[in-house]
Amino acid sequence: MAPKYEIGQKVVITPAKDQHSSLRDSDLKPFAGRVGEIANYYWLSRSQGGVFYIYTVQLETDYKEVVLHEDELEAFVV
DSSP states (O other): OOOOSOTTTTEEOOOOTTOOOOOOOOOOGTTTTEEEEEEEEEEEETTTTEEEEEEEEEETTTTTEEEEGOOOOOOOOO
């Protein structure tokens, strides 16, 4: 399975609707709706098979980097 987003692509942060909070997870609410650019991505394989991707996103306004799962992003459309 290929990554959904490419390095340099603009995306919008959209926290997953069925996301369950735990003490280990950070809250994405402060970043929801913000636009950023894919700086890099990594793939992880599961022991049961299958691959999923995580992305490093550099935010436009303050140049912070956030690491997000693929289901927490949407392509930015002008």
